[in-house]
Amino acid sequence: MPVTSFMASAQSVEISKTQNFLKELKQTPLYNYHIEKGGKMVPFDGWSMPVYYANQSVLSEHIHTREYALLFDILHMLQFKILGKDCIRFLESLVVANIEEMPLGSSVLSVLTNENGGIIDDNVICKHANHLYVVSNAACADKDLAHVRTKMGEFQKKAVGYYISNISILYLTNLIIFYNKGPLAAEILRKLCDKDLSDFMFMTARFLHVKTIESHVSRSGYTGEDGFEISVAATSAQRLAKLILGYPSVHFAGLGARDSLRLEAGLCLYGHDLDNSITPVEAGLSWTIGKCRRVDGGFLGANRILSQFKGGVARRRVGLTIEGALAKENAEIYNSDDELIGKVTSGGPSPTLNKNIAMEYIKSGYHKSGTLLKVKVRNKLQDAKIVKMPFVPSRYHK
Numbered sequence: 213m214p215v216t217s218f219m220a221s222a223q224s225v226e227i228s229k230t231q232n233f234l235k236e237l238k239q240t241p242l243y244n245y246h247i248e249k250g251g252k253m254v255p256f257d258g259w260s261m262p263v264y265y266a267n268q269s270v271l272s273e274h275i276h277t278r279e280y281a282l283l284f285d286i287l288h289m290l291q292f293k294i295l296g297k298d299c300i301r302f303l304e305s306l307v308v309a310n311i312e313e314m315p316l317g318s319s320v321l322s323v324l325t326n327e328n329g330g331i332i333d334d335n336v337i338c339k340h341a342n343h344l345y346v347v348s349n350a351a352c353a354d355k356d357l358a359h360v361r362t363k364m365g366e367f368q369k370k371a372v373g374y375y376i377s378n379i380s381i382l383y384l385t386n387l388i389i390f391y392n393k394g395p396l397a398a399e400i401l402r403k404l405c406d407k408d409l410s411d412f413m414f415m416t417a418r419f420l421h422v423k424t425i426e427s428h429v430s431r432s433g434y435t436g437e438d439g440f441e442i443s444v445a446a447t448s449a450q451r452l453a454k455l456i457l458g459y460p461s462v463h464f465a466g467l468g469a470r471d472s473l474r475l476e477a478g479l480c481l482y483g484h485d486l487d488n489s490i491t492p493v494e495a496g497l498s499w500t501i502g503k504c505r506r507v508d509g510g511f512l513g514a515n516r517i518l519s520q521f522k523g524g525v526a527r528r529r530v531g532l533t534i535e536g537a538l539a540k541e542n543a544e545i546y547n548s549d550d551e552l553i554g555k556v557t558s559g560g561p562s563p564t565l566n567k568n569i570a571m572e573y574i575k576s577g578y579h580k581s582g583t584l585l586k587v588k589v590r591n592k593l594q595d596a597k598i599v600k601m602p603f604v605p606s607r608y609h610k
Contacts, residue, residue: 240287241449249464257351259288262466270468274563277437277473281394282465283456289389290353291443292360294344296379302367303344306360307337308492308511310502314339319415319430322500323492324348324356329513329520330488331495332359334480336441338417338430343382345417345428347389347441349482357383384443390452391470393439396461398609401429401440404455414438414608425452434470436477436606475560475569478531478601484541485529485557485571493520494573496529496601527554528579531601534559534568534587536594544588545574545596553578556587564604571601 237260240246246253250266262285264270276282294303300311309322318339324332333352338345348356364379392401402409404422412418417430428443444452456462471481480486480495491513492500498521505511509518532545543556554574562569570587578585581600586593 264466273465273469280461281396284391288350290348291384293382308501325513329491329516390442397439435473476604527573532570539587546586
């Protein structure tokens with residue numbers, strides 16, 4: 213099916229559950245505002261979230277993000293602070309990032325690992341003068357907090373003599389986050405803050421006033437486009453949304469466009485492209501491991517992960533373009549000898565490239581760009597080719 217036909221048909225698919233079921237789901241502070249704006253609500257990680265909006269489509273929202281700017285509600289994401297003079301030493305025992313050497317006001321993508329080197333979750337860490345601000349996936353919120361709290365207790369018990377570990381965790385239930393993404397995002401935020409943002413670089417964070425709304429703003433995101441994550445008090449959520457949507461070039465966008473954009477950007481979705489059996493090296497996330505951490509380790513699963521730099525891995529995450537029908541999650545991948553060598557973890561149409569794309573884990577040796585393979589879709593083998601990611605070049609402000 214052509215990409216445009218597939219994306220257009222998304223509107224006609226029955227995506228909602230019963231009204232009673234939706235009422236049982238958690239709701240962000242903007243739930244009623246989404247309904248007012250024509251949001252088509254679906255269950256997502258225990259929340260009722262918009263997948264797209266009336267008079268729009270996944271395709272139109274995707275294209276609008278690339279050309280103008282869109283506002284995404286990600287208010288369901290987990291946010292927490294780690295405070296105290298030992299906060300860096302503690303968090304470095306759980307993640308692969310080199311937080312100690314990060315400049316103040318900088319952000320980094322990292323992963324929480326388990327004792328076997330598998331990924332518990334991916335997260336973004338912002339370093340500030342008196343705390344670390346962490347954003348993680350909504351689906352992993354309970355297990356992430358449980359893991360961090362358990363390890364904090366163990367960390368504090370290791371205190372020697374009269375030394376008392378100074379660390380605490382603050383779960384930010386009263387804060388919510390927006391994505392403001394697209395080529396016009398910076399100009400819109402500049403007008404709302406009345407500040408020059410030209411030196412506000414990718415993967416840095418600041419405390420700003422958006423009009424009079426106190427905000428934590430990071431220049432980062434999940435779409436491959438330039439843009440900002442804006443965290444504000446829940447009581448200010450609707451006011452901020454109205455301020456941003458007051459610009460004619462900005463629309464709301466739902467989960468559908470967010471997912472197709474992140475796929476084009478070659479970014480992972482936890483529970484699909486990442487899980488607790490996959491290491492950062494297998495996932496193509498070796499770059500998240502700080503240079504000194506590759507020597508000193510000091511994080512959970514370090515022995516296995518660091519050994520993979522020398523010994524290699526049996527599987528690798530790669531990108532694939534596909535001729536013919538869409539290849540969905542778990543579609544099987546074969547080599548020229550009809551040997552099963554991997555499975556798709558994320559797949560979908562690329563509106564920008566006008567072809568179907570996918571990410572998958574395949575047997576090492578078949579991961580080089582240009583390698584020709586076959587993907588089984590509806591019991592038929594279709595031609596596919598390994599390509600470099602991101603599928604669509606990112607446009608970050610660096």
